[in-house]
Amino acid sequence: MTQTKIATEKEFLEYVKKMQHLNEAIGLMYWDLRTGAPKKGVEQRSEVIGTLSSDVFAMSTSDEMKAFINELSKPDIYDSLSHVTQKTLDEVKKDFERNAKIPPAEFKEYVILQSKAESIWEEAKNNSDFSLFQPYLEKLVEFNKRFIGYWGYEGNKYNTLLDMYEPGITVEILDDVFSKLRESIVPLLQKVTDAPQPETKFLFEHFPKEKQKEFSLHVLKEMGYDFNSGRLDETVHPFAIGLNPGDVRVTTKYMENDFRTAVFGTIHEGGHALYEQNISQELIGTPLCSGTSMGIHESQSLFWENFIGRHKGFWKNHYSMLQQCGGSQFNGVELDDYYRAINIVEPSLIRIEADEMTYPLHVIVRYEIEKGLFNDEIEVKDLPRIWNEKMNEYLGVTPDSDANGVLQDVHWSGGSFGYFPSYALGYIYAAQLKNAMIEAMPDFDQMVEQGNLLPIKQWLTENIHQYGKTKKPIEILKDVTGESLNPDYLISYFKAKYSEIYRLNS
Amino acid sequence: MTQTKIATEKEFLEYVKKMQHLNEAIGLMYWDLRTGAPKKGVEQRSEVIGTLSSDVFAMSTSDEMKAFINELSKPDIYDSLSHVTQKTLDEVKKDFERNAKIPPAEFKEYVILQSKAESIWEEAKNNSDFSLFQPYLEKLVEFNKRFIGYWGYEGNKYNTLLDMYEPGITVEILDDVFSKLRESIVPLLQKVTDAPQPETKFLFEHFPKEKQKEFSLHVLKEMGYDFNSGRLDETVHPFAIGLNPGDVRVTTKYMENDFRTAVFGTIHEGGHALYEQNISQELIGTPLCSGTSMGIHESQSLFWENFIGRHKGFWKNHYSMLQQCGGSQFNGVELDDYYRAINIVEPSLIRIEADEMTYPLHVIVRYEIEKGLFNDEIEVKDLPRIWNEKMNEYLGVTPDSDANGVLQDVHWSGGSFGYFPSYALGYIYAAQLKNAMIEAMPDFDQMVEQGNLLPIKQWLTENIHQYGKTKKPIEILKDVTGESLNPDYLISYFKAKYSEIYRLNS
Structure with a gap:
């Protein structure tokens, strides 16, 4: 059996290596498209990217992959694998299970919807007309709700989406962390906006x-x-x-x-x-x-x-x-x-132009909306109103148009729900890591x-x-800081830095 | 049967399209490696190119390809295919037959030899030491002789190699054309070198x-x-x-x-x-x-x-x-x-630095040597001597070293025999085409x-x-000029142009 195990492990690693090679070629084509590929070649290049991407997807859900996973997951075999092979197996297994649970016809329909929705979103944004985008967004949300049905969930339906981008992070954690963050930033922001502004x-x-x-x-x-x-x-x-x-x-x-x-x-x-x-x-x-x-x-x-x-x-x-x-x-x-x-x-309307203190508030607006959508507490048709209300409540600004409001980001048109929180988590992680770094290097x-x-x-x-x-993210955080996710470091940083810059006597 | 034919034709075209998509990705990686890819990524990128190239090769010799060829080559089916599909089929069939005739183990050995030979050639050239390269070149020639045995030949063994780069061109044609060219250029060159040279x-x-x-x-x-x-x-x-x-x-x-x-x-x-x-x-x-x-x-x-x-x-x-x-x-x-x-x-030693008149003579030296090698009239060990003799005879210059002589070109180290004549053919074709163009546009x-x-x-x-x-090349030539390969246009061009430039009273 040891012989077979070794053969299978080696073949498995060759198999995943080939997937990575295809991904590397795709990555280079992506880079090239954005840095100066001649425009008349773009359509054909997109087809090439499509062919290679389909290959990678087919390999990730193939019978061969299934056989590797079944064989190498047997406890006695799994235990004898190298650490890297074990982690690799965990990773491809997660993808396999996720992808294999969606009926192929449904997945295909979803892929077509995604690409249509992206171009409709662009048009809707250019015309600042949410009603154009609304039926597509409704379908995208519907599809993802059905996917959650296939995949299952623990605690909260939205957790299944969060897990795609930030494994280990749940609604329970985010509700706690984001409310602390919001409750600290909003009053601080008030003081800052009342103070004299620097000359720019x-x-x-x-x-x-x-x-x-x-x-x-x-x-x-x-x-x-x-x-x-x-x-x-x-x-x-x-x-x-x-x-x-x-x-x-x-x-x-x-x-x-x-x-x-x-x-x-x-x-x-x-x-x-x-x-x-x-x-x-x-x-x-x-x-x-x-x-x-x-x-x-x-x-x-x-x-x-x-x-x-x-x-x-x-x-x-x-x-x-x-x-x-x-x-x-x-x-x-x-x-x-x-x-x-x-x-x-x-405070401003556009997330990607926001400063570091108001940025997390933009993310929290999106988080609350996404969570509401997937728990049937918010309907797509009400998004423009809800968006504007939340922006006004947290940032004190009200979008002059949907283009500068609910339509500003591309993410939803591609079906990326659960992605936005990662941006704010980045700030929280960074502040925690920095604190650990200072302890190591005073x-x-x-x-x-x-x-x-x-x-x-x-x-x-x-x-x-x-x-x-x-x-995993939380594993890194714990190993480095000894703590779980903790927004206090970011909050302290904001308070100290902006009290000085804005000369607040807090 | 028509239904099946259509299905097979479509599947076949999808199959070859995928090969082209892989080739396009390989082409972009090749371009990128030469225009600014970071050097520490080169080794890994070469592996990616290797993976995709192996895929293309495997597809070109697969059982699936064999089945397509067998099915679509049936006369009644072939006749009903579109013109593009027919030509595509002819093309892949030629590759298939060529590749399938070489025992896989032997081909693998040859590929390894090629890559070793290239690095040895580089070393040999840097040290101007032909003896380093000689055993590798001997093996490369041996392999290609055996391949000719597998592939068969018509008229002259070297024809099989020529056909890879210039289908339709044979030793019989080249002997005739190149001797006419040489016999015209050599005396003209003599007059030119005797005349006063321009200030440069x-x-x-x-x-x-x-x-x-x-x-x-x-x-x-x-x-x-x-x-x-x-x-x-x-x-x-x-x-x-x-x-x-x-x-x-x-x-x-x-x-x-x-x-x-x-x-x-x-x-x-x-x-x-x-x-x-x-x-x-x-x-x-x-x-x-x-x-x-x-x-x-x-x-x-x-x-x-x-x-x-x-x-x-x-x-x-x-x-x-x-x-x-x-x-x-x-x-x-x-x-x-x-x-x-x-x-x-x-007249000079290095082909790639040669002017347009002496360039064909560099090619003829290589042509005569390759033809001799594959007809057992020349041995690899004698190449430095034979090279120098021919350079002296046709161009009146003798290499000061093998680096500037027989070792100057990379082609042979990669097993590319039969490639060099294409360079001179390019001149001959161009002059013929230009003549036809002038008739159309006086x-x-x-x-x-x-x-x-x-x-x-x-x-x-x-x-x-x-x-x-x-x-095919000759088809283009005949359709455009009404003639087969004819070196007279190039010869006339040289005579007229250089008589004027060098003020010869020929």
Whole structure:
């Protein structure tokens, strides 16, 4: 039996490696489409991506995969597998069970609906007309309700959706954590908006693109981003993509009338990229070779963007270089003025343009709506009204149109329900991890001020990056911090930072 | 039966489409590796390419493919297939028969030998030591002799190898054509080298890269290269690659001390690219969607590089723009001096650096050696001596080292025997095609001088490009020129052009 086990384990690993190879080819085509593929080739390239994606999906639900899972899951065999094979098996098994439970005809119908809904959403958003999108959104919600029926759920139906993006996180946890967060942020936000605002006019003056690029490249290098394992390109919507740990690409966007887009966007994507570049080499060729969850990934990008990139010490060290790159716009702008300007807090309508303090409130609005939809407490037809009410209640702003309200995000049109909470979880995780880091490296502030960032990257690699998907989000959190999810660190951070910036006498 | 036929035809086309989709993904990965893929990701990416290539190979020799071929080749069924399906079937059948005749174990051994031989060749070339490479080359020749045994041959063993790159071309044809060519070029070359040489010093002065790029882009546009279906990038070894007709990419190389590399290299690759961009859309997804042969492809690149790019009229129209881009290096260089300089003829050791007149002689040296090897008239161990003798006899130059002699080309290390003749055929085809074009458009010279290049591109598309692989090389030649392969047009072109440039009173 040992012989057979070894043969099967090896064949299984070859099988999943092939899936990863197809995924890597798909990833490169995706990157290429966004960084300069000729437009007349796009339709044909999309077909190629479709062919390879179907192959991966077919492999994940094939009889061969089923046989591997059945054989290797036998307790005596499972126990004898390597740790990596065990975790790989767990991962593909979860996918298999999820995918196999949906009747194929129904899944096909759903895929067609998704692609139609995305283009209808775009039209609805352009016309700011929710009624166009409503019937599609209703169907998407219906489908996902039926899927939850197939998959089953524990505690709350919405938990099954959350589990796709953030395994281990439930409604019970989020209700608790998000209400604490909301109850702290809302009054703090009130004080901040009542206080005098920093001067920001200089942010919007002309900053040459080439100089923004020079600064961005410099910062990526300092973060420890390895240019022998990556490259920086320009796109309309910035992203980072890990094809394998030796090829993790970052893109950014240069706006000559607002350098913050490139500077903070590059640091943010660089944070994602450091994660993917530093996953253990032994996970290459398995589905474990990527970030463990959306939320933990976001914790890495936000850690760098906010805790490093918006840290006063970071700018003590970098402001003069930025001034040289940007030129006269910084004349008369002292370091402290600059620091306050890049940390301005302003309630606004659009999630992706929000500052770090109001951002979680945007996510909470979406979370509450999604939870209501899947527990039959909210109907799709009422979404515009409910959206606007919640925005007014939490942020004190009311959308002037559905385009700037309920229609602003693409996620729902693709059937991605349960995804939004990961964005806020990223902030909470990041603050918790930072606290653990400071305990390990008490001179954190000084290191940031001195541009000594490599030990920070090193710490993140040792505690988070290297594990890829072999550890679940909550497992990482517990191993690193000794605690479960805890929003207090983020709340304390907001209070301390913004009391200083806005000179509140709290 | 009609129902079944239709079902099978459709399934067959789906099957070959999938192969093309995999090839397109491989093509993009290849392009990416050469234009800026991070170096630490290269090894892993090569594995991905290997996986997809094995898939394509497995599909081309599978039982499923065999069943398609058997079914669709039945005469009554074949006759009822669409023209495109018939040609597709012919194409995959040829591959199938070729691949299926080699015992799998032997093929695997050969693939391993190829990859070893390439790295040994590189070492041998770097050390200019043929003895390192000799045993590998002997084995490669041995393998190919055995393959010819499996495949069979007509007339001459070497024909079977020629057929892989240039179907329809045989030793009988080449012996005739190449001897005519050689007998005309050698005495003409003698006269040219005895005549006073043009002044070329100005060619090697500093020409800024950005300005070379500006000029290259301008010329590509004038040629009718569609930038919505392509892009220009920079590489060490320039190439053009057609992923699909809507995505045909060109690369070039900028040498600041010799602008000719970029200018003529871009026009050359642009010629290849025009071919791939203008293949009929209905061939997308079949193996017919590429140039019909190496030689016809080369005829397109050489047509543009030499008959347009080295045409006096072209420079009457473009020299002033080049002067503006290049600056002071052209001071005092009249158009006629410039024209003579870019058409200088000089016998030299290296094929890829040769001018258009001596280039065919480099090819003939290789042709005669390959033919001798496969007819047991030449032994591998004697190659350095034979190479040097032939170079001296035809070109009047003797290599100072094997690195600059028999070891200069990569082709043999990859087992590519029968490929070299295509390069010379490209010249012959191009001159024949140009003659037919002038009959159709008698004001060709005037059009070139006026920069009216689009009708030229149009003519090539109508007569050559659109057909992809649905017409064989000789079929194209006969349909366009009414003749079989005929070297006289190239010979006349050389005589007329170089008599004028070198002011020979022939």
